[in-house]
Amino acid sequence: MIKVNALTVRYPRTATPSVSEVFLQLTEGVTALLGANGAGKTTLLRAVSGALSPTSGRVTIDDLNPYARRERKSALNRIAFMPQTAAVPRDLTALDFVAYLTWMRGKGRSEARSQAMQALDAVGLAGRAEDKLKKLSGGMVRRVWFAQALAAQAGTLLLDEPSTGLDPRQRATMVELIRGRAKGTVLLSSHIIEDVLSLATSVVVLREGRVVHQGPLTSEVNESWLLSLIGDPEE
Structure with missing residues (x-):
């Protein structure tokens, strides 16, 4: 609430x-x-x-x-927050970025990576998970941000x-x-x-x-x- x-x-x-x-x-x-x-x-x-x-x-x-x-x-x-605009670490892969933010919430590294991959799959980016963020389009980066919100599994x-x-x-x-x-x-x-x-x-x-x-x-x-x-x- x-x-x-x-x-x-x-x-x-x-x-x-x-x-x-x-x-x-x-x-x-x-x-x-x-x-x-x-x-x-x-x-x-x-x-x-x-x-x-x-x-x-x-x-x-x-x-x-x-x-x-x-x-x-x-x-x-x-809380899980998806900002409208925010800088991303362009040399990280989509998976590493989402997994890192999930790990920062206190998840173990293996669990964070698993939740990150599930979230990227949900937004249709499983096939681009190992691509660096600088190689993704603006729309894809938006979906990565949404994936990190999903991976948080917050209420x-x-x-x-x-x-x-x-x-x-x-x-x-x-x-x-x-x-x-x-x-x-x-x-x-x-x-x-x-x-x-x-x-x-x-x-x-x-x-x-x-x-x-x-x-x-x-x-x-x-x-x-x-x-x-x-x-x-x-x-």
Whole structure:
């Protein structure tokens, strides 16, 4: 379970918070985080993941605070985060990269490598597991990042634009893999409304760092309605 209580994040030397007074409580299912560019989606995901300290407010994962020294390790072991953009060690193979991140979570080397290989197979990259990351396309690297989230076998998945750079077939595979994790807690940001409508069980809409809508994704929710809530992207 993800709980966010009055979360505010303000970056240094900025007057306006990127995220302001956000309240969330997410349990089982897939929650889509929507908003225009600059709405605060990535900031919120990073704050929930333990990567970006809040200016004020509180985040808990299964009642553990990822920013409390004594609770941080246990909290982070319950989370798997797929960033939208992040540098990768280009001279590592896909398998070594995913296995290393899995090992860093406390798994034995053999177990980490086995889980990494299973995850790469799930995202359709078993045949490229021994290729160095610098030889993979941008879409393949996105799938490697998703594989490391799957390999973590965490109860909570945080996915920042997981379908970016994927072709239609890869997108469909990604959607099915995420749907398969719906018994856990999944919070994902996406600008692809079609995927959101087919996948999510609930939706949170951010505008200028504030939640303007939060609720179940019912049959009455459609693309036009969501786009009207999202508003115009930041110029």
